[in-house]
Amino acid sequence: MKNLAITGLILLSLSVLLFYLTANNFTLNDLGMPHIMGILGGIGIGLIIGGMVGYVSKGSAIKAEQKRKEFQKLQQEKEELEKRAADIARREAELDAANQNPQL
Template sequence: MKSLSITGIILLALSVLLFYLTSPNFTVNDLKMSHIMGILGGIGIGLIIGGILGYLSKGSAIKAEQKKKEFKQLQKDKEELEKQAAELAKREAEFHSQNQNPQI
């Protein structure tokens, strides 16, 4: 989101620069309805683009978080299975040692 804000500021500065280059003698008294419509249109387009990009970046962040949770769960499952396998191997070794050395 920080990079989107920086991009928005750069585009805003560029639009101000282009506006002042195209009309160097502009004053507040020269502000017409077409200027206001252009400003509102630019704000609207910026909000639409920002909303779409925000939605996409939030969706990818949620997917990344979900993958991270799944990975942690798989690691826990793997550790649990390894513990069970070690315990089963220990029991099997004890069983074989008892069968090889029968007590009378």
């Protein structure tokens, strides 16, 4: 993403440089430098904005993935704790039953 932004900045600066080097009377009938400068400037700005948006969306996706993994881990830990609690409750019930009915 950083490479896109750097490339966009280079193209944008190139279009500004070309504009100042050829700053004479531009007409719409001429297909030449102004069109090339506009295209380069548009590409540069598009790459800068695209790089920023891509960087932000990638960061958001990574954070969402981390939250999802953490949630799954917590669910697994909860299931393990519930199993342990059920096992402990079963053992206590067996001990209570054994203490109430001693077989001599």
